[in-house]
Amino acid sequence: MVAYILRSVAQAILVLLAVGLIAFSMFRFVGDPVANMVGQEASQADRRELAERLGLNDPILIQFGRFVGDVARGDFGVSYRHGRKVSDLLMERLPATVELAVLSALLATVVGIILGVYTAIRRDGLLSHLIMTTSLVGVSLPTFLIGIGLIYLFAVELRWLPSFGRGQTVKIGWWTTGLLTESGRKSLIMPVVTLAFYQLTLIMRLVRAQMLETLRTDYIRFARARGLPERRIHFKHALRNTLIPVVTIAGLQLGSVIAFAIVTESVFQWPGLGALFVQAVQFVDIPVMAAYLLFVAVVFVVVNLVVDLLYFVLDPRLRTGRALAVR
Amino acid sequence: MSTRVKLFIATLLASVFLTGAVEARTVKWARSGDSLTLDPHAQNEGPTHALAHHIYEPLIIRDSQGKALPALAESWELTSDPTVWEFKLRRGVKFHDGKPFTVDDVIFSYERAMQPTSDMKSLLSSIDQLIRVDDYTLQIKTKGPNPLLPANLTDLFIMSKAWAEENKATKVQDFKNKEENYAVRHANGTGPFVLVSREPDVKTVMKRNENYWGKGQVPLEISELIYLPIKSDATRIAALLSGEVDFVQDVPVQDIQRLQADENLRVAVGPENRAIFLGLNVGDPELKSSNIKGKNPFADKRVRHAINMAVNRQAIQKVVMRGQSIPTGIIAPPGVNGYTKELDVIPPNDIEQAKTLMAEAGYPDGFSVTLHCPNDRYVNDEAICQAVVGQLAQIGIHVNLVSQSKSLHFPALQKNEVDFYLLGWGVPTFDSHYIFTFLYHTKTDKEGGWNGTRYSNPKIDEMTAGLTKETDLTKRNQMISEMWKILQDETIYIPIHIQTLAYAMKPDLDIPVDISNQPKLKFVRIKNQQQ
Secondary structure (H helix, E strand, O other): OHHHHHHHHHHHHHHHHHHHHHHHHHHHHHOOHHHHHOOOOOOHHHHHHHHHHOOOOOOHHHHHHHHHHHHHOOOOOEOOOOOOEHHHHHHHHHHHHHHHHHHHHHHHHHHHHHHHHHHHHOOOOHHHHHHHHHHHHHHHOOHHHHHHHHHHHHHHHOOOOOOOOOOOOEEEOOEEEOOOOHHHHHHHHHHHHHHHHHHHHHHHHHHHHHHHHHHOOHHHHHHHHOOOOHHHHHHHHHHHHHHHHHHHHHHHHHHHHHHOOHHHHHHOOOOOHHHHHHHHHHHOOHHHHHHHHHHHHHHHHHHHHHHHHHHHHHOHHHHHHHHHHHO | OOHHHHHHHHHHHHHHHHHHHHHOOEEEEEEOOOOOOOOOOOOOOHHHHHHHHHHOOOOEEEOOOOOEEEOOEEEEEEOOOOOEEEEEEOOOOEOOOOOEOOHHHHHHHHHHHOOOOOOOHHHHOOEEEEEEEEOOEEEEEEOOOOOOHHHHHOOOOOOOHHHHHHOOOOOOOOOOOOOOOHHHOOOOOOOOEEEEEEEOOOEEEEEEOOOOOOEOOEOOOOOEEEEEEOOOHHHHHHHHHOOOOOEEOOOOHHHHHHHHOOOOOEEEEEEEEEEEEEEEOOOOOOOOOOOOOOOOHHHOHHHHHHHHHHOOHHHHHHHHOOOOEEEOOOOOOOOOEOOOOOOOOOOOOOHHHHHHHHHHOOOOOOEEEEEEEEOOOOOOHHHHHHHHHHHHHOOOEEEEEEEEOHHHHHHHHHOOOOOEEEEEEEOOOOEHHHHHHHHHOOOOOOOOOOOOOOOOOHHHHHHHHHHHHOOOHHHHHHHHHHHHHHHHHHOOEEEEEEEEEEEEEOOOEOOOOOOOOOOOHHHOOEOOOOO
16 A cells, blocks of 8 residues: 555656646746836836746747756746735635635535435436426536626625625635635635536536436345345435445546636636636746646646545455455 | 604614714725736836725826826926926835835835836836935936926835845846845735735725825725726626625626616716727738738728728727727827817718728728737737727728637737737827837837838828927927828727726726726715715
8 A cells, every 4th residue: 555655656746747748838838927017107128127037038948947946846936917926825725725616515515415316216207307497407507607696686786795805814824714704604605606516516416327327236226135124225325335436527527626616716806726817827926837737736636546446445355355466 | 762862862873873984994906916916117008007006195196087187296397408397205104114205206216116126117217317416306308308208207116225225126026036025915005095904816905094195185085995906807707796805996887877877876988098900911022811812901001091090989889899999080089189170070980982992902802811919918909909900891801810818919010020919008108109110110139019001101200209308398289280191190009999897896886997007095085875
């Protein structure tokens, strides 16, 4: 197991270097940061001088090498847009995104599994049909439309929930949370629902399909024949065997929820990493873009690793097989 | 209790409550982007200055119509030496930390703004020497006569020298240097509002400066000001409709009518000091993006005049801008010194005559060319270009449209890489010289930085230089008018319109559109709805 983790980490570093290099070769297609960093009165000479000072005239490989060297020393540079350390900016924005993403993933997984099991067991129930139809909406509507729809209904018409921002937050060490205040909790509802909607419907449909298949297998039939209670058959035997693909998908989705909360964060002016990235792209804030892309790559690598390890927990066959191979 | 007594008490309570409400009125001000930094000399950018104007002050400010008003300077005049301006500073002004304001703070701030890492330095490049006459008198000696100097000082904010020294903020942020400057997130000005807290991209809270020097001269009725950047248009408008914000500065064109129909809102519309126009590559021997080789169709004045006729400004105003623009025939906005109604002539949209001109120039079948357009800078910029593509097709010019982010568009234009482009130009000094020097002057290291047309006319260059030296205003204005006559005939730019701005707000606020898009909220009065 330890060897397996070490091998994964080594692979991860290669992945990160590749991501970094691709990112750096793309930046010049995003634009020239100097155009955004100086006012319109700046002369051509001033612009050239700033580009030179920032090292933007160097070849991509040299810029990339410098970036890797700095990162290895824990230095992500200073944001062109904010004039602040990128590491500080990311740390400041991280809690907002993590809170949003974890709550959404939780909502999507719990509700998705419950609804998936329900619609599988009550295949022909009226409620099941209703749920399935609604889920089509979730799969097909773009996130920003769902967000704007919610804002219109709950903020403008009913005035129950705030339309933007995080509300009042509380600082715990360097972490900030909105969970401890009423306005913070209220502000979370719409972004969490918006972000969770797609994942929820995806997980629900997956669980349902897997359940339907499992319920047709022989061992379920035998379990029924043995007279086990239905509840035990569904949740102990059937559900557990549907979980491997569900964990894979849900895990990868958690990665993408953290990484691509961009749209939801932009719609709700959520002060997280996604919104920071969108603005960095518009400004061509190279240090922030580079650090963010690395962060996303790290998230995906870690999530994949955790998913792999979860297989061992869920499937006893893998455990013994792997243990034998290691010995 | 009789009904009458109840009514009386209710009225009493209401009046107490209402006056209380006026006394302590918080205004939540939303716009699409945040200020980039609180450091007043690090970024020369509209939204950054708009926020800074509430905390810091320059010597001279402009009102919503662009008129210069005394701020930290009480008066200013050119001395008998035409290279020396004298400023009498306001007495009894205190910075937010209680320290008195003197001439030393002005000299310190201007020197700070002239540092190589400052983005404000080009506005002060004509300064030779800052002379301290006494505690409240400053003389500025310029390298040559500079009749326009005061116009360059309206966004140059004064910091406290002592505060900057205490907090090691005497230098402007250098992006190469990996340290954050204290002044980026902290501020100590003389302005009408005091910074309480700032979270970049989230909110900036300011409270009224109770010791403000202008108390009694300006309304200063807003007790707390909360600045909220909300990027998404739909969310920003939703926040106004739901009552979460009081004042929205960047109202999208398509929402103006709907908001105007809402009785619970007030919408102010007005022109911005900014013209939108097309630029033509007139100087290269051939156009890289054209099918015509060996010669440059734009070099022929008849082609330029034909394009000027074929662009239908009324249609763009009606269809693309939904009425929210002022079609124009000159790239100087009204209000800029040198603009006249006689110069602002929109040619008739005469396709037949335009075609004749094209044929005379030797292009009866037209030609192809690529139009470069920003898609994230001006109101409906990409849609304007799309309309132009259709209109030029009528006279046989086949336009291939490339629209891209301003971060790609502007550098390409500055490096002379495009043949045909859209640009908007604001005139913060309100003088034509600013247009001549950036847009018509031959491109050199110092001048013509935004002239992507390759136009080079020694006579215009010479006259532009002459404008900076001529202190006799009548003669100077004659020169400006002469230059415009030449340039209007040259038609290297095709003017389209003056962009208009819209602000939406709660009905108890009355904030007029600021011509520089930098509303100064100390001038705002709160209206009591009940009266």
